Amino acid sequence: MTEPADAREVFPPTLREVMLRPQWIGVLLLCLVVAGVFAWLGQWQLGRAIDTDPPPPGATEVVRPLEDVAAPGEYLPEPLVGQRVSTEGFWLPGDFVIVHSRFNDDVEGYWVTGQLRIAGSEQKTSVAVALGWAPTLAAAQAAVDELDREASTPVKTPVEVTGRLISDEGPVPPPRDADPQTLTRMSPAALLGQWSDVEGLSVYRPYIASQEAPSPLEDISSPAPAAGSTVNWLNIFYAAEWAIFAGFAFYLWYRLARDAWEKEVEDLEPEISPESRG
Incomplete structure (x- = not known):
């Protein structure tokens, strides 16, 4: 059923x-x-994540031509930060700028920087250079005045600059109540705003910390970068x-x-x- x-x-x-x-x-x-x-x-x-071809130890201490390490307008790859480089050029008078709050072996002071116009370049190209350190603002200003006088001579001889290539630190606002042009970071992008003859100019993003300072400035303390991890x-x-x-x-x-x-x-x-x- x-x-x-x-x-x-x-x-x-x-x-x-x-x-x-x-x-x-x-x-x-x-x-x-x-x-x-x-x-x-x-x-x-x-x-x-894993660098299978890290640079050999001490590679940053071998002086290389600037154009072999970086190109104008390009960021500096991490393995090349601190690489020792050399280049030739001319200082532009009036473009020596003081950067505040720079430490040399834990002592606060000032950097004197300049615009180095690369010699022999097909295109108008410059690189920012930190020439040396001064303990006081007055000493830094005196160095700027002397460098301006030397760069203003009618006959210009190329100068060779050797130092470490370091990444742009990035511009920051000046301290409160300070002059609007005051710089506390080594930034070629910020320096470009104070340089002359910049129309059509190509600029390196990193800067060079010179290993030898002109008198009366002191050499910038710039030890070799620590070996980074490959991971x-x-x-x-x-x-x-x-x-x-x-x-x-x-x-x-x-x-x-x-x-x-x-x-x-x-x-x-x-x-x-x-x-x-x-």
Whole structure:
């Protein structure tokens, strides 16, 4: 004898059955693609995290031509920060600028900087140079006056400058109540605003800290850079983040499929017999 329709047992689908439905297989394939992209990004970050070809010890102490190390307008790569370089050029009179709050062996003082116009360059090119250190503002100003007089001579002889190539420190506002032109950071970008003859000028982003200061300035204390680690932990952290995102793509698929299954079971509850629930 056939049972009445309302007496038939209704069995809810299992979570596995829901996950194997075509629409959820399609969502899983989409998540696989997303996770694959995240995994590739993580591998790319790992490749950048470990320097497989670090510069040999003492490489920064070998004097190299400036044009072989950097190009005008380009940022200085991390392995080359502190590289000793040399170049030739002419000082531009009137462009010797004092930078405040510079320390020499823990003693605060001033740097005298200048615009060195590169000699023999096809395009008008300059590099900022920190020539030397002075303990007082008066001594720094006296050095500026003397350098201006020497640079203003009719016959100009190229000067050779050797020193460490250092990244731009970035401009900052002057201290409160100070002259608006006051500089407390060695920034070629900020110095450019005080230089003359800058139309069509190409400028190096890093600056040179000269190893020998003209009298009466003192040599700038610029020791060799410490050997850096070959592992970039920030990139490793990013790689771990991409791995977590890849795992989250699969969790999202599971969570969505489970929510759909729970909703389906909830909708079927009025039709489920007590025996099928147990």
